[in-house]
Amino acid sequence: MFETVLKPGAVGEDSRFRETYLKAFRWMVLARILDDKLASLYRAGKIHGGVFLGRGQEALSAAAGVSLQPGDVFAPLIRDAAGRLAFGEPVIDAVRTFMGSPLGPMRGRDGNVHRGRIDQGILPMISHLGAMISVVNGMLWAKRFNGKKGMVGIASIGEGATSTGACHEAMNQAAIEKLPLVVVIANNQYAYSTPNSRQFACESLAERAVGYGFEGHSVDGTDLSACLNCVGDAVEKARSGGRPQLIVAQLLRLCGHGEHDDASYVDSRLKSNPDFRDCLKVAEDELLERGWANDELISGWRAEAAKTVEEAVATTQREAAPDPFKEDWSALSTRHLCEGHD
């Protein structure tokens, strides 16, 4: 979708990196604008249920999304709008799912971040943290069983999910089966309101990689260049038959857990800590500094992204709400085995 570059660059690695960087940056911009719009719709009472944003996590998320190829698997975290978009999820899927449109992928049956496109390898998460990792394992295992090669799966989780038994079981399982899995942990310092100090006691979650038989990496999650390099390398290692990979990114959630949450519990020292800058601003500064874009070009990208989001919202708002009388209340695909009570 995004092919624009400002000027022809040097040949080889640098130009490829620049292209990837520009693509990732534009997905970050689109994700931020989409999230901002969803937040406005929530405040205007247009969205039922929660709204969960990825503000401050777009660099890591976009890096994951652009590292994947068709045939790969992505199990996103609730803050992965950027990665989803980069891996091919249309903007309107997000809007329709948040607004409960029957034309969305979840048809009003499930909402907000619980959406996916299984045919394209995007898994619709359940709410239970850590539970998607073993499902990614199963998809990778089955692809290999079916004779496919060269695929990768990314399971994206937060530091909170690392405390679950499901996460432990699935990481151990992936290593046993030698699966091309990359677990990306966004350590955004808080699991809802619980700080790192009440979540784990090891120095860094990346240390756990050794115990599982993974290769571990730490990265500055606010730095798009670092994220692209780290995630890109890990994905390529997994794709080419290396051990499963664990990436731990340090960043700060620049919003509440959901839009209902004012995040007053976030330590003010973290907010002012230069290590936890806004990744979008950091990326924009780098773009300008490297001369890969100018203000005018970036403004154009923003305007284009805003138009895409506004169009998706306008389309969705014209769509009828789900009709309970037309709903097929069958939880089984085998219709004659449904109990059939109204």
Place this chain on the structure above:
Amino acid sequence: MSITYLEAIREAQARALADDPRVFIYGQDVGVFGGAFKATKNLANQFPGRVLDAPISEDAIIGMSVGAALEGLRPIIEMQFADFSTVGFNQIVNQAATMFWRTTRICPITVRLPFGGTSGSGPFHSQTMETIYAHYPGLVVMTPASVEDAYSMLLEAVAIDDPVIFCEHKLLYYHLKAEKLPTEALPVGKARITREGRDMTVVAYSAMVHEAIAAADELALEGYQIEVVDLRSVKPLDTDTVMASVARTGRLLCVGESWPWGGVTAEVVARVTQEGFGLLDAPPQRLNAKDTPVPYHPNLWAAHRPTARRIAAAARNLLRQ
């Protein structure tokens, strides 16, 4: 030649593996060892790469099978004991059971649960889990009581496009025998009248069918004809067959090995009362295990679960009303 309930389960899996290249088996000790009960004996050798030992990770075992099903495979999962499926419960009820309804993508996994009490097995190797899985939408729950049903229903479980909880009773594994494997079967979702009678209907499933038949034999000596209905699957529950039987007999006793609060027996009684109150000549009755964990010692265990004697006693009370 005769074949046991357990051998029928092994044979059904061998046939599923042979007939369908999408089928694989995953579970603890199911590989070369052949499973804790030998339900997968020799299958790892016969079907290389398709019968896999799993780590002790019930959550990840089910999660992985869901992912494989989404890629078009047909996993058969062996939970070593039904009791341990509680560790994989989240993946079963929230991941597998919601998948079709949420996404329109089918999730054809078969979860084999060696379940039910055997003497000396104690609180954590004896549980019946059908009630808790039947409660959740999106699951089919089978409870075969015969060698023939164990074979044909397991094959059907693998063929069904939805997640199936296959409850196989450990007490029946070695002792229940048939002459040969069946070539035809009742469809899943249909109950069977295992024994005809005009005086009372006893509804049962899994191992309790055999206790009910023994009770019916005892009562036959006293001149009563007891009809025994084997539910075969508890979800879907074949209310029609139960109602038709109650319409003939006017009396209902429902027997389950699970705990008394709620469950299959309560569901059957509720449905018959709601839809067939006028058919009843006496208040419908339920008989379940006692409301404690399943005990270890044989004396305690035998008193904890419904037995032919307890069923016959309950039936006599009901016949007198």
